[in-house]
Amino acid sequence: MAIRVVLLGQGLVATHFAVGVERIKKGELEPYGVPFAKYKMVYDIKDIEIVGSYDVDEEKVGKTVYEVAVKSVGDILPVPETLKNITVRRGIHLGSMEGLPFRVKGLEDELGSTKAAIERLVEEWKQLQPDVIIEVATTEPAKAFHDVKALEEAIERDDRKRLSASHAYAYAAYLYAKETGRPVVFVNVIPSPLARDDAIVKLFEEAGSLVLGDDGATGATPLTADLLEHLAERNRYVLSIAQFNIGGNTDFLALTVPERNKMKEETKSSIVKDILGYDAPHFIKPTGYLEPLGDKKFVSMHIWWKTFNALEDELVVNLRINDSPALAGLLVDLTRIGKALVERGEKGTAYPVNAFFMKDPGPRGARNMSRIRAYYQLLDYLREKGVIKA
Amino acid sequence: MAIRVVLLGQGLVATHFAVGVERIKKGELEPYGVPFAKYKMVYDIKDIEIVGSYDVDEEKVGKTVYEVAVKSVGDILPVPETLKNITVRRGIHLGSMEGLPFRVKGLEDELGSTKAAIERLVEEWKQLQPDVIIEVATTEPAKAFHDVKALEEAIERDDRKRLSASHAYAYAAYLYAKETGRPVVFVNVIPSPLARDDAIVKLFEEAGSLVLGDDGATGATPLTADLLEHLAERNRYVLSIAQFNIGGNTDFLALTVPERNKMKEETKSSIVKDILGYDAPHFIKPTGYLEPLGDKKFVSMHIWWKTFNALEDELVVNLRINDSPALAGLLVDLTRIGKALVERGEKGTAYPVNAFFMKDPGPRGARNMSRIRAYYQLLDYLREKGVIKA
Amino acid sequence: MAIRVVLLGQGLVATHFAVGVERIKKGELEPYGVPFAKYKMVYDIKDIEIVGSYDVDEEKVGKTVYEVAVKSVGDILPVPETLKNITVRRGIHLGSMEGLPFRVKGLEDELGSTKAAIERLVEEWKQLQPDVIIEVATTEPAKAFHDVKALEEAIERDDRKRLSASHAYAYAAYLYAKETGRPVVFVNVIPSPLARDDAIVKLFEEAGSLVLGDDGATGATPLTADLLEHLAERNRYVLSIAQFNIGGNTDFLALTVPERNKMKEETKSSIVKDILGYDAPHFIKPTGYLEPLGDKKFVSMHIWWKTFNALEDELVVNLRINDSPALAGLLVDLTRIGKALVERGEKGTAYPVNAFFMKDPGPRGARNMSRIRAYYQLLDYLREKGVIKA
Amino acid sequence: MAIRVVLLGQGLVATHFAVGVERIKKGELEPYGVPFAKYKMVYDIKDIEIVGSYDVDEEKVGKTVYEVAVKSVGDILPVPETLKNITVRRGIHLGSMEGLPFRVKGLEDELGSTKAAIERLVEEWKQLQPDVIIEVATTEPAKAFHDVKALEEAIERDDRKRLSASHAYAYAAYLYAKETGRPVVFVNVIPSPLARDDAIVKLFEEAGSLVLGDDGATGATPLTADLLEHLAERNRYVLSIAQFNIGGNTDFLALTVPERNKMKEETKSSIVKDILGYDAPHFIKPTGYLEPLGDKKFVSMHIWWKTFNALEDELVVNLRINDSPALAGLLVDLTRIGKALVERGEKGTAYPVNAFFMKDPGPRGARNMSRIRAYYQLLDYLREKGVIKA
Numbered sequence A, B, C, D: 001m002a003i004r005v006v007l008l009g010q011g012l013v014a015t016h017f018a019v020g021v022e023r024i025k026k027g028e029l030e031p032y033g034v035p036f037a038k039y040k041m042v043y044d045i046k047d048i049e050i051v052g053s054y055d056v057d058e059e060k061v062g063k064t065v066y067e068v069a070v071k072s073v074g075d076i077l078p079v080p081e082t083l084k085n086i087t088v089r090r091g092i093h094l095g096s097m098e099g100l101p102f103r104v105k106g107l108e109d110e111l112g113s114t115k116a117a118i119e120r121l122v123e124e125w126k127q128l129q130p131d132v133i134i135e136v137a138t139t140e141p142a143k144a145f146h147d148v149k150a151l152e153e154a155i156e157r158d159d160r161k162r163l164s165a166s167h168a169y170a171y172a173a174y175l176y177a178k179e180t181g182r183p184v185v186f187v188n189v190i191p192s193p194l195a196r197d198d199a200i201v202k203l204f205e206e207a208g209s210l211v212l213g214d215d216g217a218t219g220a221t222p223l224t225a226d227l228l229e230h231l232a233e234r235n236r237y238v239l240s241i242a243q244f245n246i247g248g249n250t251d252f253l254a255l256t257v258p259e260r261n262k263m264k265e266e267t268k269s270s271i272v273k274d275i276l277g278y279d280a281p282h283f284i285k286p287t288g289y290l291e292p293l294g295d296k297k298f299v300s301m302h303i304w305w306k307t308f309n310a311l312e313d314e315l316v317v318n319l320r321i322n323d324s325p326a327l328a329g330l331l332v333d334l335t336r337i338g339k340a341l342v343e344r345g346e347k348g349t350a351y352p353v354n355a356f357f358m359k360d361p362g363p364r365g366a367r368n369m370s371r372i373r374a375y376y377q378l379l380d381y382l383r384e385k386g387v388i389k390a
């Protein structure tokens, strides 16, 4: 019983996902980095089947995922031959790569309008029959609509300023589900507000489908969440938090563009107040781009606080971590969980899933909590829903 | 409704506790570092009243707690005058300070036998009427008895090699409870196995009393527990863990004696397997003594693991933390919780309390778990028992 | 034989300097942080006498240095009464505080033109008779003139955009020296190019005076220089350098304004190529402002390289350091050395001094070198000139 | 004009040396990690020719260096075929591997006496005609003789307790030089005191030969030296130094044996006083063995000090560094420099070389200095002697 997956954005994360899943299926890789791998779930990792991939980079469109993978991770990973079967298709651009040094073209440029581009996607998906569609393209400036009509009008009048590619993709996914009656799971691991957009959640609910998001929680942010929980549980009074991030992948390059950086910053800051209960002064944002670091970023964090008798303690954390594989590992479970939940009648969005997997959990207004708490709440929820057995 | 407290070992921890509690009572200090301060509990911090103190160091016995405090923390803290009312009494030594550069004498030396010393303590406590007795003396080599008879025989034949001071104190507490019918809480925050000793737990159960222990969980150990939980929840495969600790207080000095160091090492290692599910190679122990660091120790930790696609990540944590205040803050809650529980009929030991507060939670054979999980389990337990309201 | 000193900018650095010098004179403070304190120099620290202070902040002008010191460092340092004798005078502003949340007014605003303001300063200095004038005001955007005429014309036509306060101060110092025949030392420890400005150096040469600068070398930059030297001497091939700086003093606040940040960035980057011999990719700049950190900044640095057999090593440095005292300590020696040199006939600028003490050593085009090398070259030079005895 | 080299101890360092030199000769490797590679020296790296190798481990004796290398570094490095030409011979053991889990046998066991073993070596070397002999075997407990007669008597009466393998090797080297009239360079990069042993230095002087040593300066020690120099030059007052080292190679395993650990500890501590001028409290020693770390050790260092106005700063350094390649890179230059010097008439030992390359520079009583200073002194010396051209 396969889970058919379509990837939007064949970048490092999508490539690590594709390579890792195929290696696990071949039995040559342990599922490290897949959170719930140790539990028996209704879907196995081996059930995942990637059936489609989209991008807008002219260097990728038309190539096979195998070719893309060899180029981007071939020096550090063996690339499975099975990825030769998937060819990267042209997606919707809507300016998501603006200002970056890549040659890009979107379906809307080819077909003349965003609406036509969306229709083309729906058609293609009717062929590919995805169960899960994963949005993992470049971070783009994007704003929630919250109103279905406003969203639909923006598409109608081809308002390319207001519309983000992720909204266009999500809307296409909704149409596909509605028109085929086949529920779909849209997994949004980029900062664009989709699971936090009332309009999107409403549409997915209507189509018996599920949108999970927003912005995958990997790297320093979930670790900070758990460190803050650790401090809060001891009633230590946090004086300030500084967190620096620097990396050399194109995701960091993209974040040097101020509007994109801002998309991330907001996300990262919300955890402080939600967990501590007060807004401890903090500086948390992607800090810089340094090419030789590649996908293995360097993170430095300083936290200090008042302990008993008002004396001061200090903590410094330094990380050297692989950025993209971390998210790829989460995608494995998001795929399996999403599919199992939608089959069990969950629709709209699923906060317990988002609370663990996402930096900015939908729906709109939902609180962040420490990851360790979210993990156990999710475990209970998955057991209750029958997604995890025993 | 006061909680009457007796301290065993008027060292840095006990002194921070005494000073901090009095400062909070005066309203000059926020209860930072007291884990459950933000909840409404049946006993308030202001209910804590220190009524007695014991030590074996000739420099301390006979002095007031005020004098001891001025000498040890007077340079960094204001010392409340109220501490002039408590004079340090002579306790039982039983070799706990052996090999250390202090002039010591125990009650058993004065009175000729351990049994006589125990009886003297029981007498004094009948006067002082403690509700809670806190064992916070120097780490000593100690072994569990597990058999009440074996313990009582060791006292009877004055076997000073086999008996530890902590066992003698706990036995005295039991006698005091039994003879007065007044339930007592014995809080053991040093590594000696008491809450893990079947014999001690049995005696306390018999006397309607409670022993909580062993070895207060402060510093790097609970943080490591939560970091490992964080990694385990993402199914990251831990390759190794190195943790160094160096400090300049007499507790670190004591741990340069190999047998004492071993008491700590075992404690610290048990978390790895209990949380990860496998025994990741690790090096975790108090590493050295460096006088100028004083009570603010330096901790460095290296953890690395395999993430998705078997790539390797690395984490380094460096801490500069006040050692003794951390434990003093926990003692505030252990005192309040212990008293409330024993009044509500809890007896023997209380695993949910130990699991959060202790490095080696009793009873014997009990598992370690991450602190964040233990915290929420304890919260549920305290609500259920009515110790925390609402 | 006193050295008469005037301070420009009564901020944290100037205040630490004033307080520290007075405390050393009273015999209550060891001269830690004063590089050449252990050598016998022709001028002793006790010879330093602060005779004047200038600022443009309305909160400071008219107050005594004592009042300013109590407010800014009174919580961490004893403030000597002798500082009551110096009152902060109004200096030249020329927009150096633009965009910052302070109420400011310059002499040029009061007197109508920059030229008038400069003349006023010269007059005042004829009274105060300074030997050494220290520029330690807020970092400002500033550009070198390199041409005396261009500089003088800018003053003449009151071109407040082109002129920086530091240039105006330096020009006033030159006039003062020329008119009185009394050689002066102008110590510039802010990024403005003065010792690197051919025009300024030429004027000082003409007046038998000395300008030392630019931008005092404290904190992470000289440490990085020495770490890079360490690596270069082993022919390790540096792959990249990341350096983050965050602090909570007004200097960091000022650097959040982009043009000011740029003044620092250039300075900090020049060391890489000068020491390694190739331009290793690097990210080095003041990164953020976080108020609770105050004057004790947090620095994190990551350097990695290829060692023998092309294997990769990594180094992480974390610092928590007092920002302003570090520069104040250097000022003590710059004052003593500058005075001794100018008396021995040195004029223009003095590269051996700048190479050790400054991030951007003048004259124009001069190379950076590791601090350890610069130190020994300076020692030789000072011995040769008779400034250090034996 | 080849330099013929014999290796004593075919462990990780010797293997990295052999592999690296051959790779450089093949033109496939840049000489990173070779300090003076950027200077023109009378001998080129390509002149190095390894002609012999000795060990006592039964797993290595009789194998080719190629086989040994494939087994120990084959997973991370390409191993050149040219190493098939060198077969590991049996060396002198004298208990240097005692207490370690290896099956060993020494020539003295085979031939009945140490004297016979030494004679055998001299014979073999007359065949191999080495110019440079490198002692890089397992760290062993060893004590200087300082008296030639005492050394010769220990050999005569086969006193295996008193004699160390390194002394026996050095004596054999002396005999070989004396008997052939061919000057030899003995490079000792292990802690055994040879260049600090008056007896050894005297013998080498007599034979027109050179002993360089002791204990190669790699890793945290020379870095600490340069950091301390950095602090000393600013007259910062160091409060304490903590340095932890943990690794997983057999060198770390060997150092878990207390007597071996002590050999290293002394070495590492001597730098503090020599550089700072006072004995700042410190804890510096190899701390532990953790197998998964392999040859890439983890180092953590904490240094704090008083800066100007007696405020306190803190520095933490964390390293993850390849242990053995670092020393192998130094051996390349020690070989070239040693050979060039001995040809230019240098004999006994050469302090300027030792001061840069060694942790415990001979001769006896010589001072440690910061590496950066030592580097420039060595550069001058090498230029003066004509070893480095221009």
Ligand SMILES: NC(=O)c1ccc[n+]([C@@H]2O[C@H](COP(=O)([O-])OP(=O)(O)OC[C@H]3O[C@@H](n4cnc5c(N)ncnc54)[C@H](O)[C@@H]3O)[C@@H](O)[C@H]2O)c1
Pocket: A008, A009, A010, A011, A012, A013, A014, A054, A055, A056, A057, A060, A091, A092, A093, A094, A096, A097, A136, A137, A138, A139, A140, A165, A189, A190, A191, A215, A216, A217, A218, A219, A249, A250, A251, A323, A324, A325, A326, A327
């Ligand atoms: N740990 C993580 O890596 C992590 C965590 C959270 C979120 N994210 C987010 O995941 C996304 C992907 O990260 P990555 O490292 O793979 O980045 P990447 O730059 O390697 O890949 C992004 C890919 O998306 C493509 N793309 C851009 N616009 C597109 C569009 N409109 N339609 C289709 N394809 C488009 C690009 O051409 C590129 O191939 C980013 O938005 C990132 O912020 C990553």
Ligand SMILES: NC(=O)c1ccc[n+]([C@@H]2O[C@H](COP(=O)([O-])OP(=O)(O)OC[C@H]3O[C@@H](n4cnc5c(N)ncnc54)[C@H](O)[C@@H]3O)[C@@H](O)[C@H]2O)c1
Pocket: B008, B009, B010, B011, B012, B013, B014, B054, B055, B056, B057, B060, B091, B092, B093, B094, B096, B097, B136, B137, B138, B139, B140, B165, B189, B190, B191, B215, B216, B217, B218, B219, B249, B250, B251, B323, B324, B325, B326, B327
């Ligand atoms: N964070 C922490 O500080 C922490 C955490 C867990 C456990 N602990 C344990 O708490 C204990 C106290 O720590 P500290 O920092 O206060 O140490 P300390 O050395 O400052 O104080 C110990 C005191 O106990 C006294 N003492 C020794 N033997 C005694 C005896 N038999 N009877 C009565 N008094 C005796 C000593 O004279 C001394 O005054 C230690 O065993 C330590 O391992 C501390």
Ligand SMILES: NC(=O)c1ccc[n+]([C@@H]2O[C@H](COP(=O)([O-])OP(=O)(O)OC[C@H]3O[C@@H](n4cnc5c(N)ncnc54)[C@H](O)[C@@H]3O)[C@@H](O)[C@H]2O)c1
Pocket: C008, C009, C010, C011, C012, C013, C014, C054, C055, C056, C057, C060, C091, C092, C093, C094, C096, C097, C136, C137, C138, C139, C140, C165, C189, C190, C191, C215, C216, C217, C218, C219, C249, C250, C251, C323, C324, C325, C326, C327
């Ligand atoms: N370690 C260090 O602190 C360090 C190192 C190198 C350079 N610097 C430079 O030293 C300078 C002073 O640093 P600080 O920490 O004392 O900063 P600060 O902000 O505490 O003090 C600067 C003072 O200068 C005054 N000022 C501003 N413009 C002026 C003008 N035109 N004339 C006279 N006064 C003026 C301000 O009102 C303020 O009182 C900054 O430029 C800083 O970048 C500092």
Ligand SMILES: NC(=O)c1ccc[n+]([C@@H]2O[C@H](COP(=O)([O-])OP(=O)(O)OC[C@H]3O[C@@H](n4cnc5c(N)ncnc54)[C@H](O)[C@@H]3O)[C@@H](O)[C@H]2O)c1
Pocket: D008, D009, D010, D011, D012, D013, D014, D054, D055, D056, D057, D060, D091, D092, D093, D094, D096, D097, D136, D137, D138, D139, D140, D165, D189, D190, D191, D215, D216, D217, D218, D219, D249, D250, D251, D323, D324, D325, D326, D327
């Ligand atoms: N950066 C560094 O690695 C570094 C720095 C300074 C000093 N050292 C020293 O260099 C030496 C070698 O380090 P390594 O990492 O190669 O260690 P290793 O354990 O990998 O190799 C040592 C080799 O010496 C052999 N050996 C032992 N006793 C011998 C004897 N009597 N005669 C001949 N061979 C003998 C062993 O069998 C082994 O093959 C150690 O003493 C170490 O302390 C290393």
Ligand SMILES: [Mg+2]
Pocket: A012, A013, A249, A251, A323, A324
């Ligand atoms: Mg990424």
Ligand SMILES: [Mg+2]
Pocket: B012, B013, B249, B251, B323, B324
């Ligand atoms: Mg303690």
Ligand SMILES: [Mg+2]
Pocket: C012, C013, C249, C251, C323, C324
């Ligand atoms: Mg400053």
Ligand SMILES: [Mg+2]
Pocket: D012, D013, D249, D251, D323, D324
């Ligand atoms: Mg080694």
